Amino acid sequence: MKIYLNGELVDKSQAKVSVFDHGFLYGDGVFEGIRVYNCLVFKLKEHIERLFESAHSIMLRVPLSKKQMTEAVVDTLKANKLKDGYVRLIVSRGEGDLGLDPRKCKGNETVVVIADKIKLYPSQLYQKGMEIITVPTVRNIPEALNPQIKSLNYLNNILAKIEAINSGYEEALMLDHLGYIAECTGDNIFGVKQGHLYTPPQCMGTLRGITRDAVLEIARKLKIPTHEHVLTRHELYISDECFLTGTAAEIVPVVKVDGRSIGQAKPGDVTKKIMNAFHKATKAEGVKYKL
Ligand code: PXG
16 A cells, blocks of 8 residues: 655554654644545545645645645545545644653644545444434534644543444434534434435534535525535434435444434435435546546
């Protein structure tokens, strides 16, 4: 496997970064996860845009232009002869000293591109649907660490994931500090009620997911009314359908939340319609490359 590391494609065994890298020491950096379907990089422009926005917010200089970053992604995919897969883009503050001061890392920013395969859940889960549980850890407060920043510091989400796993669930429902629904540990959440689609607004402690945006776009095309507003757990419990969206997980039907059946406790018609349209979009859209 070849890894892109600071301008070079190196063998996996040679792809090493310093233990003084502030990405490692403090989670000081940003990342993206991108999917590739049959030599089409889905929503690559949007992912690169969000990477640069995250970096801008934490005052991290990305040593490549957006065009160069796009080329780095495609070159890494080609070097690994991957038609389908998952790309992880990472920009960290780079090597500094043991203090927090990011000025010590100036000019040392680390850029990594990994192209690999990913499968989060078994296929039957997509047919049967998932059960999720609300966990005690609340999503980061936007005024402290805004979830819009896709930073390398994922402990908030990992703590929630651990709580879900300890309770026998694969995924956690995270609330915001006010008790409204935020998102899951690596996915956005949607409810369907009487043919309308609901999802929390992006300003309320949720990441503006690119799959979330793609689903909203698909829904509008399918003439499904969409609403981005605050949701309580009660509103989710009484939904007809529920599903999660994320680049890694794609679209996952949810059939139970906190022990409450959602609708008929099986993947609903609107969810299936959106899943179909999403899979069609992944076959038709994206930045194309040749192997
Ligand atoms: N919310 C959070 C907190 C995320 O990390 C999403 C929503 C979905 O966003 P996109 O743009 O992908 O539709 C994410 C992204 C994993 C994993 O192992 C998931 C993400 C990132 C890294 C790993 O589940 N999700």
